[in-house]
Amino acid sequence: MQTKVYAAQSPTTPLAPTVISRRAVGSSDVAIDILYCGVCHSDLHAARGEWPGMRYPLVPGHEIIGRVSAIGGAVSNHKIGDIVGVGCMVGSCRHCDSCDDGLEQYCEGPHGWQQTYNGWLDGSGENTYGGYADGITVDEHFVLKITHHESELAAVAPLLCAGITTWSPLRHWKAGPGKKVGIVGIGGLGHMGVKLAHAMGAHVVAFTTSPNKVQAALELGADEVVVSRNADEMAAHSKSFDFILNTVAAPHDLDAFMTLLKRDGTMTMVGVPDSPHPSPGVANLIFQRRQLAGSLIGGIAETQEMLDFCAQHGITSEVEMIEMQDIETAFKRMQKSDVKYRFVIDLATI
Known part of the structure; x- marks a missing residue:
């Protein structure tokens, strides 16, 4: 053909x-x-x-x-x-x-x-x-x-x-009511992460390096927006997140976000950088039993689940x-x- x-x-x-x-x-x-x-x-x-x-x-x-x-x-x-x-x-x-x-x-x-x-x-x-x-x-x-x-x-x-890449980890790490969820990066992946986490009932905090993206992130469904280059804004969220979804593929300091996780919190990476991230500090993991994880797209069943959820909740990109x-x-x-x-x-x- x-x-x-x-x-x-x-x-x-x-x-x-x-x-x-x-x-x-x-x-x-x-x-x-x-x-x-x-x-x-x-x-x-x-x-x-x-x-x-x-x-x-x-x-x-x-x-x-x-x-x-x-x-x-x-x-x-x-x-x-x-x-x-x-x-x-x-x-x-x-x-x-x-x-x-x-x-x-x-x-x-x-x-x-x-x-x-x-x-x-x-x-x-x-x-x-x-x-x-x-x-x-x-x-x-x-x-x-x-x-x-x-x-x-x-x-x-x-x-x-973009939808399934963010849905799969949000579902696997049980984002939902009563959970504080961070979304790092407000691009093609991140904007879907914000929409989905919000629709799943989580308290959503978006992280961006750009102050001019704050209003856009709020409009996407974020409850709060943190400019990650602002040390005071970051410090205000220390040890408070159940889960952070990091959508940024460019190499960056992971410890800045790992310290925001509660005990037993997880940060999951979905972007593959073209050169390695600076190595995160092991003490940040050990002393709060935190986890640094990864996630790849999603299976067919969960992709269908995501599509049906989005249709029911009026979610598109x-x-x-x-x-x-x-x-x-x-x-x-x-x-x-x-x-x-x-x-x-x-x-x-x-």
Whole structure:
């Protein structure tokens, strides 16, 4: 099946239109006409070859919303015409302990999980091509049901990565009523963390380095906002947090936030820096039995749970729509944090 895409042919070439072949629809497959695709910072890192193991041509995009155009004979969960989503994964071994637990993102199979673009984690097998395209074919297990109103679909797209990346740790560490939760960074991930933690009933404190983001964070649902460069504001929250979700990928001083945790509190990292964070002090962990943890996207079941929760609570991402031809301009703006808070591509423009 011939598919129009925007692809990088090498780390040094801009994304440009081309055509690829998608596989024919198998018995358990769902073919999707893509309507919208979010632009994740991972897309830029991958297209530019800033991570090891990138395979070209590379078609980014793992925040996909579309309409089912065909289904295989064994497909039972989706029908032609349904609005569906595809996130960061399109395959896993399906039988290891993590997959059995519905946590396919931690697949322990021989190849790891299969990324929506750039193929299997270990680099084996054929490449996969993402959502900067007019269509995609995906095994039904990795296709999500979308129940938001069709007028909201563009703003739903980033939930498939930014939404689940923040939802999974918030749920795992039991953010909710009676819990004080911090969200570090108010970008594509952080703004979703604030919205979700607020809707889950937690007392939400947003952390930003920029005083000019204070009002925006309050409007997103934060109960309080701390400018993290202000030592007095930080000190006022010492030993008070049950949980902190740190969405900042740039290297920074983790101890400044670890000291804000209560005894038995946890700070979870979801951003991968391009160089290591300064090593946190062990005493901060030992003397209050604090934990420094990490979390990776989310499994299919919890992604569906997140999508249903967001539909019920009227939650979407804050987005700026772009045409496919403007992706390189969007990449440049994203590098300068010049977006509130996520670009989404209208694939009708491909």
